[in-house]
Amino acid sequence: MKNTIIIHPLTPKLFEPFGDVIDTNNSDSFLINKGNCTRHHSISDVIIEDDAGKPIISIFSATPYSLPYTLTLVERHPLGSQAFIPMHDNPFLVIVCEDKNGIPQTPHAFITKPRQGINLKPNTWHGVLTPLSKHDVLKPLNKSSDFLVIDRSDTNDTQANNLEEYTFPQPYIIQTT
Amino acid sequence: MKNTIIIHPLTPKLFEPFGDVIDTNNSDSFLINKGNCTRHHSISDVIIEDDAGKPIISIFSATPYSLPYTLTLVERHPLGSQAFIPMHDNPFLVIVCEDKNGIPQTPHAFITKPRQGINLKPNTWHGVLTPLSKHDVLKPLNKSSDFLVIDRSDTNDTQANNLEEYTFPQPYIIQTT
Numbered sequence: 001m002k003n004t005i006i007i008h009p010l011t012p013k014l015f016e017p018f019g020d021v022i023d024t025n026n027s028d029s030f031l032i033n034k035g036n037c038t039r040h041h042s043i044s045d046v047i048i049e050d051d052a053g054k055p056i057i058s059i060f061s062a063t064p065y066s067l068p069y070t071l072t073l074v075e076r077h078p079l080g081s082q083a084f085i086p087m088h089d090n091p092f093l094v095i096v097c098e099d100k101n102g103i104p105q106t107p108h109a110f111i112t113k114p115r116q117g118i119n120l121k122p123n124t125w126h127g128v129l130t131p132l133s134k135h136d137v138l139k140p141l142n143k144s145s146d147f148l149v150i151d152r153s154d155t156n157d158t159q160a161n162n163l164e165e166y167t168f169p170q171p172y173i174i175q176t177t
Numbered sequence: 178m179k180n181t182i183i184i185h186p187l188t189p190k191l192f193e194p195f196g197d198v199i200d201t202n203n204s205d206s207f208l209i210n211k212g213n214c215t216r217h218h219s220i221s222d223v224i225i226e227d228d229a230g231k232p233i234i235s236i237f238s239a240t241p242y243s244l245p246y247t248l249t250l251v252e253r254h255p256l257g258s259q260a261f262i263p264m265h266d267n268p269f270l271v272i273v274c275e276d277k278n279g280i281p282q283t284p285h286a287f288i289t290k291p292r293q294g295i296n297l298k299p300n301t302w303h304g305v306l307t308p309l310s311k312h313d314v315l316k317p318l319n320k321s322s323d324f325l326v327i328d329r330s331d332t333n334d335t336q337a338n339n340l341e342e343y344t345f346p347q348p349y350i351i352q353t354t
Contacts, residue, residue, distance in 0.1 A: 024236050024323065033305040037239040038321070042330055046223060046232035055223035055232050057260060057296060057327065059201050062214040083234060085325050087264070087292055115264055115323065119234060128210040144215070146201065146292065148262050150234065150327060153219055 080152025085117030257329025262294030
């Protein structure tokens with residue numbers, strides 16, 4: 001089907017145009033604390049593009065989705081990176097698109113391994129947070145699925161425009177095979 | 178014993194002088210993504226004090242410790258906040274000290290609830306990362322315990338001095354009762 005997108009395993013190489021994969025295999029590492037701790041160092045930068053922004057830590061509690069997933073909308077944040085790191089062992093679905101003249105192109109869909117997170121580069125088209133339901137993953141989820149999120153907020157009353165949305169003329173069906 | 182420190186449960190109020198507790202109960206929240214996601218918003222700020230610094234995302238894999246824990250050393254980072262968020266459901270031990278004229282005072286020891294993290298304010302004396310062994314917590318740990326860390330790095334070849342250490346003249350014994 002023309003509008004079917006197949007999900008692939010997330011790898012740093014495939015994801016590189018869109019951001020960083022956050023896991024212990026994806027950076028230099030060295031010992032600290034008298035050898036009792038390995039620092040997997042600087043896996044990704046938190047990027048804030050403007051002086052009116054600051055980096056903040058939030059938690060997103062999201063309802064799990066089922067596959068196949070119908071994708072109608074993507075969004076992007078021009079002024080900052082956005083990182084999602086699962087606070088549990090379940091994989092989640094990552095959807096990203098290249099941009100061409102302000103229009104998101106055909107989506108790419110990835111599934112994470114347990115304990116993998118991502119950090120999206122500023123201005124990267126992406127789907128909303130999509131944890132997967134217990135039918136699609138190894139372990140049952142609670143009714144909501146928590147992710148640590150590191151992104152940009154305004155420093156004061158200024159409300160910079162850091163959200164752009166795009167609705168596809170025809171939905172995409174995201175599935176495993 | 179003079180040098181015995183009793184561990185207390187971590188609460189935002191007790192921890193306020195030292196930083197923020199990162200969990201879903203400790204911020205404003207609102208619905209996003211058409212009601213499918215609760216954003217527990219801006220639980221804590223990532224703070225970088227100098228122009229030569231940038232916020233980065235790392236993972237620390239630390240060997241679990243046992244209780245009672247013998248505390249000999251604390252450290253602080255003058256130029257940035259440092260957040261530790263467990264990537265598992267086990268609690269960990271948090272040790273912090275007030276400062277007086279550059280000298281850390283009597284330590285405070287806290288134990289987290291599962292899925293609680295912390296963000297230390299810049300220049301806050303703290304113990305090294307201390308996950309607890311399977312003897313002290315509900316669930317067995319793997320041989321190392323992973324934490325997401327958000328802290329400061331230098332932006333380029335400049336190496337700012339962002340680490341200060343202090344060894345106590347006499348160790349403290351940190352225990353539950």
